[in-house]
Amino acid sequence: MSTAILNEPGANVAAVENARWERAVPVYGFPVVNPFFLCLVALTLVAFGLTAYRELYGLGPVSGMNDAYGWGIWKTFNVMVMTALGSGAFAVGIAAWVFRRKRLHALMRMALLTSFLAYACGLLLLGIDAGRPWNFYWMVFPWKWNMHSPLAEVAICMSIYAMIPLALENVPPVLERLWYFDSRLRPGVERLERILHYFFPYLIAAAYLLPGMHQSSLGALMLLAGERVHPLWQTPWLPLLYLGAASFMSFGCVAGTTMLCCLVWKRAMDMEVLDEAALITSWLIFAWLGLRTIDIIFRGALGTAFHFDRFAGVFWMEVLLTSMGGWMLRRSLSNHKTRWMFLGYILSSLGGMIYRFSPTTLAFRPNPESLYFPTTVEILVSLGFISMGIAGFLLIVKRIAILPAPLSEWHGMANYFWFRRPYIRWTGYFKYGYFGENEPDTKDPL
């Protein structure tokens, strides 16, 4: 169904009601295995093979990293940039749970899943990028940590976050799937859910504190590099700017991905939720741009933005993309065009990605001057680990209730499986209300 018309002024009220996201529903009726999925799996397998080669022969033969550029795209793109896109659980979560923008709860499962996948893939590649990963076991002994090192903060905090609060936040959809899977599992699942809910406030709070710490520490990493980071980027406010970029980029990632999924799998878009997300994102973008501009002006680095060199080029590209994205999001709120909103998310996230990529790579000036360009192997591995995340996403949204949808979608799914999976009836799921369709009618008929 066409969704853009739903938000037109004077749209049919019933149509808006029918598009309201009520419930997360698995994507049904589309096979998991398709050519695109197979391509992603192939890329992932290629990356795994190359990874084995890297583990045997070292980083030098496979990558373009050198003494001047000690960090390649595995760290600077897959970790610095991709985890910023995957901070949805942090940014959307804070908006929903702390600032109580309750409409955004519809997007929470998407945010949690994309975050988990981005972090998991980033951390795996971080382990491969590390030269001596077997020594990561020191993480278990807090008294061996170098408490004031930004890198220790990032490595430890990120791993703990992805493995404990973020992973546990993703458990409820899995438990829900088990609950519907077999009625015999229900008492056990419900007991687990009760335990999880008891700890939920503590978990969620940790899930906002930890990313706040490590996303800002990612910026603090480059503080120690001092003069080698171009003055347009090197600032004491780097941690805060990194955190700000992560928050608007992750809104873009979550809302943009959800819109794309709705488009691909032909689901209705709830414009009330999307408008709210776009409004928050645009404010985050403008606040971030304001802070960035004020910082550059007060440090007296503005002049370097008008030099005719690659740094100024990167800077203006970043600023133009971000502000253009913010403006398009704003326009989409008044002209009610989902196309503008989607493009706004894409552009602002691209601008943010360039920002997060710059201090370590594009605006990094090692002394003596040297060049770094990722090798084919490096790019293939980087792409492979991103593909793994996307493949995981495609598999999970088709099996577990992640994507938000109107109530009709849920009933549609029940009807769909009633005919196509008749064995579901024999194992007794429907008896206890599989999909809630055959719930014994205990309610008052009126």
Place this chain on the structure above:
Amino acid sequence: MAITRRELFTTVGKASVPAAIALTVGTKTMAAEEIPMPNAAVGLLYDASICIGCKACVAACAEANDTPSDTRTDALHQAPSDLNDLTRNIIKLYKPEDGSATSFVKRQCMQCLDPACAAGCPFQALHKDPDTGIVTWTADKCIGCRYCTITCPYHIPRFQWQGYNPRVTKCELCSDRLDKGLKPGCTTVCPTGAVIYGPRTVLLSEAKKRIKTNPGRYYQNRVYGETDNGGTQALYLSRVPFEKLGLPELGPESVPARTLRWQRRLYQYFALPALLYAGLVQVIRKSLKGHEHEAHEREKETGLRAQL
């Protein structure tokens, strides 16, 4: 229901009292922060003006550290173009195009008093000895993140790019030779005495004596490393500007002290994060209650199990 103004103010108010206390306590300790001088700090004094560039120290360094000769680029013995995973010490020549004064320079670890590499090292693989002040690398603690190669303002630590078990290489002032009562390899062979070893205080007074006896001979009449980057244990004298020799002007404050000041303050005793956590738990508890209530209301309306 969105967070109310009253709730916001009271939460912020409650949180700000302990936060203020933590910040003031933290600020006091930060103001007292000084770079401790190791009581038996040893170092090198390199006088570029009397170095003849014979590279005997480069060969002696390789021998003392038992490293194979680096023949990777052109199969020549001990002729690498820069420091690398087999070269802890190197002699370079600064020769400007305009024909003005040339100078050799010996590059090795500066053994900073407040080393940026150790400040960034996540599990203290790079560690400054509290007595001698020598910065050493421990294989068992290094995760191979290469952050030291990013942070070092002198670009000294080098990562081994080949092999499954890479190491980080930097000058450790031959600390195992020092334990045996020997001098660092490079200082044992220098024919002109351009590089000498000794306690830092002795070297510093020696350098100042040289400046006093030869006024105008040395650049700015000063010793590089006395206060630069918070002070280093390798001291340099030169006729040409220091930054031409790869020794940047970093100011008297060390790089970690200058750049990580706020980072350190915010994480002091982990007080502010803990406070923030407690505040978040309070707010989220309330939101969760409301959210669960709404979800169960909706469950009754639709007859479908609530999704939390």
